[in-house]
Amino acid sequence: MLDLLKSPVQTFQEFTRLAGLAVRGIARKPYYWDDIFIQMDLIGIGSLPVVILTGFFSGAVMALQMSRALQTYGATSQVGKIVAITLVREMGPVLTALMVAGRNASGMASELGSMKVTEQIDAMRALGTDPVLKLVKPRLIATAFVLPLLTILADFLGLVGGYIVACQMLHLTQGPQYWESAWRAIEYNDIAQGLLKPFCFAIVLSLVGCYYGMQTTGGTQGVGRSTTQAVVVASVWVVVLTFIIGRIFTSM
Amino acid sequence: MSATDSSPVVMAFESVSFGFGEGPLLQDISFELRRGETLVIQGAAASGKTLLLKLSLGLLRPTGGRIRLFGREVQELDERDWYDVRSRIGVLFQEGGLFDSLTIEENVAYPLLNQRLLRVPLEQVRDRVERSLDFVELGHTLARFPSELSGGMRRRVGIARAIVTQPELMIYDSPTAGLDPITANTIMALIAKGRDVRGATTVMVTHRHQDGDILDRYRFDAASGRLAPAARESTRTRYLVLQEGRIAFLGSPDEFDNCPDAYVAKFASR
Ligand SMILES: Nc1ncnc2c1ncn2[C@@H]1O[C@H](COP(=O)(O)OP(=O)(O)OP(=O)(O)O)[C@@H](O)[C@H]1O
Ligand SMILES: [Mg+2]
Numbered sequence: 001m002l003d004l005l006k007s008p009v010q011t012f013q014e015f016t017r018l019a020g021l022a023v024r025g026i027a028r029k030p031y032y033w034d035d036i037f038i039q040m041d042l043i044g045i046g047s048l049p050v051v052i053l054t055g056f057f058s059g060a061v062m063a064l065q066m067s068r069a070l071q072t073y074g075a076t077s078q079v080g081k082i083v084a085i086t087l088v089r090e091m092g093p094v095l096t097a098l099m100v101a102g103r104n105a106s107g108m109a110s111e112l113g114s115m116k117v118t119e120q121i122d123a124m125r126a127l128g129t130d131p132v133l134k135l136v137k138p139r140l141i142a143t144a145f146v147l148p149l150l151t152i153l154a155d156f157l158g159l160v161g162g163y164i165v166a167c168q169m170l171h172l173t174q175g176p177q178y179w180e181s182a183w184r185a186i187e188y189n190d191i192a193q194g195l196l197k198p199f200c201f202a203i204v205l206s207l208v209g210c211y212y213g214m215q216t217t218g219g220t221q222g223v224g225r226s227t228t229q230a231v232v233v234a235s236v237w238v239v240v241l242t243f244i245i246g247r248i249f250t251s252m
Numbered sequence: 253m254s255a256t257d258s259s260p261v262v263m264a265f266e267s268v269s270f271g272f273g274e275g276p277l278l279q280d281i282s283f284e285l286r287r288g289e290t291l292v293i294q295g296a297a298a299s300g301k302t303l304l305l306k307l308s309l310g311l312l313r314p315t316g317g318r319i320r321l322f323g324r325e326v327q328e329l330d331e332r333d334w335y336d337v338r339s340r341i342g343v344l345f346q347e348g349g350l351f352d353s354l355t356i357e358e359n360v361a362y363p364l365l366n367q368r369l370l371r372v373p374l375e376q377v378r379d380r381v382e383r384s385l386d387f388v389e390l391g392h393t394l395a396r397f398p399s400e401l402s403g404g405m406r407r408r409v410g411i412a413r414a415i416v417t418q419p420e421l422m423i424y425d426s427p428t429a430g431l432d433p434i435t436a437n438t439i440m441a442l443i444a445k446g447r448d449v450r451g452a453t454t455v456m457v458t459h460r461h462q463d464g465d466i467l468d469r470y471r472f473d474a475a476s477g478r479l480a481p482a483a484r485e486s487t488r489t490r491y492l493v494l495q496e497g498r499i500a501f502l503g504s505p506d507e508f509d510n511c512p513d514a515y516v517a518k519f520a521s522r
Contacts, residue, residue: 115351122311123349127413128335128367 015211022136022207032138039142043104044150050099051150052157058091059083059158063165067172076172080182083162088186088194092155094242097201100147101234105209108139109230112213113223121214136210140203147202148195155194193249200245201238208234257488259287260323262421262453263308268317270303278303278497281317287420288488290447290454292464294519295494301457302346304494305425308455309343310334322420339367342414346425346457348406350398350413357381357394360413370417384416385409388442404435408442415446422446424456428463440466441479448472461519464491468505493519 062083070076112135115121121131159182166172173181212230216222263285270278278300285291295301306312307319310326319327321337329337342363350359360381364372372380385391388408398406407427414422424443428436440463447454448471458464468489471482484505491508493501493516501508501516509520 117347118352119345119347119349120351122306122309123343123345123351125311125334126309126338126341126343126345126349127363128339128370130331130335 014215015207018132018136018211018214019207021132022140022210025130025133025137026141028133030133032134035134035138036142039138040146042107043100043142044146047100047103047146047150048153050103051096051154054095054099055092055154055157056161058095058154059087059161059163060165061161062086062091062158063162063170063172067166067170070172076166077177078181079162079166079172080159080178080180081185083166084159084182084185085190087155087158087162088190090242090246092158093151093194093197093201094238096151096154097147097198097205097238098235100143100150100202101205101238102231104143105205105234106227106231108206108209109213109216110223110227112210113216113226114220116214116216117219117222131214136207136214139206139210143202143206144199145202147205148198151194151198189249189252193245197242197245200241204237204241205234208237257286257289259289261285261320262287262289262322263455264320265304265308266318266320268307268314268319270300270307270312270314270316276315276497278307281499283492283499283502285453285455286488287453288451290467290487290489291456291492292467292489293455293457293492293494294459294461294464295500296496299494300497301494302425305343305423305455305457308423309338309341335367336369339363339369339417340419341421341423342417342419342452343423344407344410344414344425344427346429348398348410350406350409352398354397355394356385356390356396356398356401356409359398359409360384360416363413363417367417380416381412384412387415387445388412404431404439407431407435407439411439411442411446418450419452421453422455424454424458426457426459428458428460436460436463437466441472443467444470444479445472449474464489464505464508 063079066079066082067076070079112121124131124134163175163178167175167178209230212226212233216226261284265281265283268278268281269276281304293301293304303312307314308321310329314327318325322340324337326334326337351362354362361377364370364377364380382391385393388411390405390408390412393401393405398409401409411427427439427443431439443454443456444467446452454467456463456467466479468484468487469481470479471487473480489505491501491503491505492499495515500513501511508516511517511520
C-alpha cells in the first residue's frame with residue numbers, strides 16, 4: 001500500500017518542485033521572447049480551428065437540447081440566458097482547455113520528451129541555459145496569455161451557434177431578444193470565473209505537459225508514454241479544477 | 253608518472269557514489285585528473301560511464317563522496333554556480349544532444365551566446381563558429397539542420413560545438429559509437445588534434461580499444477597536419493575501467509595492457 005502511494009506522492013512532489021521553479025523563474029531574467037512568441041503562435045493560432053469548431057457546436061448543441069425543456073415550461077425566450085451562463089461559466093473554459101490539453105500539453109510533453117531522451121536538455125544545461133527558463137517558462141507564459149483569449153473566442157462563437165439554432169433553425173425566440181437575454185444574464189461574477197478558470201487551466205496544462213516531458217526516460221517509447229500521461233493528467237486536472245473553482249465562486 | 257606530475261588537478265572524484273533511489277549505480281569512484289592528462293574510460297554497457305560524466309558536469313548530483321573541479325568543491329554547488337563551472341568544460345554527448353530546431357550554425361554558436369561567463373561579442377560569434385566548423389571540416393553546412401546530416405557529420409558538429417568556447421576540459425561520451433571505422437578514425441584524429449593543439453585535458457568514454465590506442469600512442473603533429481606516433485609517456489594517458497558501477501582498473505596504458513584481471517583484459521588491445 002505504501003509502495004502504491006509512493007510514486008504518486010513522489011510525482012506530485014517533483015511536479016510542485018518544477019512548478020515552484022517555473023513560477024519563481026517568471027520574475028527572473030532572461031526572457032526568451034522568441035520562444036514565447038513561437039509558443040503563442042503554436043498554441044493560439046494553431047488551436048484556432050479546433051476552438052472555433054468546438055465553441056460553435058457546443059453552443060449550438062446546448063440550444064438544441066434546451067429547446068424541448070424550455071418549450072414545456074413556455075420559457076423559450078430564456079434560451080439566450082441559459083446558453084450564455086453555461087458557456088461563460090463552464091463549457092467555454094473547460095472545452096477549450098480540454099482541446100488545448102489534447103493539442104498542446106501533449107505537444108509539449110512529446111517535444112520536451114524527445115529533447116530529454118536525445119540529451120538535448122542535458123546539453124542545454126551543459127551549454128549555459130536553464131531548461132526551466134528556456135523551455136518551461138515560455139510555454140507557461142504563452143499558455144497563460146493565450147488560453148483566456150481562446151476561451152473568450154469560444155464563448156462568443158458558442159453564443160453565435162446558440163443563436164443560429166435557437167433563432168434561425170427552431171425559431172424559439174427573436175434574435176434581439178436572444179442577445180438581450182444572453183447579455184443580461186452574464187454577471188461580473190461569471191466573467192471573473194470565466195476568465196480565472198482558463199488562466200488556472202493554462203498554468204496546470206503547460207506545467208503538466210512540461211513536467212511529463214522533462215521526466216521522460218526510456219527512449220522513444222518513453223516519449224509516447226509521457227505524451228499520453230500528460231494529456232490524461234492535464235484533462236483530469238481541468239475537470240477537477242473547474243469544480244473547485246466553481247465551488248469557491250458559488251459559496252461567495 | 254603522477255607522483256612527479258605537478259600540474260594542477262582539474263578533476264578529482266573522492267569515493268563518489270550515485271544512485272536513483274533503488275540501489276547504487278556508481279560506488280566508491282575515486283580518481284584524479286591533472287591538467288593536460290587524458291583519461292580513457294571503458295566498461296560494459298550500463299556500467300555507469302555516462303553517469304560518471306554527468307556527475308562531473310553537475311547534471312546529476314552524487315549521493316555520496318566529493319567532487320572537485322578546477323580546485324573547487326562542486327557537489328554542494330547550486331545550479332547557478334554550476335553554470336560558471338560548466339562554461340570551462342566542453343562536452344560531446346552520447347546521443348549527440350544537438351538541438352534539432354536550430355541550424356548547425358545556431359547549434360555551434362549556442363554556448364558562445366548562452367554561457368554567462370563568456371560574453372562573446374556578437375560580431376565575433378560568426379567567425380568563431382566558422383573556425384570551429386572548419387576544424388571539423390564542415391564549414392559548408394552552416395545553414396543546414398542536424399536532421400539533414402549523417403550520423404558522423406552530426407558527431408563532428410557536436411565536437412565543433414564542444415570546442416567552440418576553447419574549454420580547458422573536454423568530455424567525450426562514446427564519440428565513435430555506431431560509426432564505420434573510417435569515420436571513427438577521423439573523429440578520433442579530431443579529438444587528438446583538439447587535445448594536442450590546445451593542451452586541453454580530455455576525458456573520453458569509448459567502446460573501442462583502438463580509440464584509446466590513438467589517444468595514448470599518437471600526437472597531433474602541427475607541421476604535417478596529421479597524427480604522428482609518439483612515446484606513450486608523452487601523451488599522459490590513463491585508463492579507467494568500470495564494472496557494474498565500480499572501478500575495476502585505473503592506471504597507465506602499460507599497466508592496462510598487462511592487467512591480469514579477465515574483465516579488464518577484455519577491453520585492452522591484446
Ligand atoms: N535516468 C535514469 N533513471 C534510472 N536509471 C538510469 C538512468 N540513467 C541511467 N540509468 C541506469 O544507470 C546505469 C548506468 O547507465 P549509464 O548510462 O551510465 O551506462 P553506460 O556505461 O554509459 O552504458 P552505455 O555504454 O550503454 O552507454 C544503467 O543500468 C542504467 O539503466
Ligand atoms: Mg553511455
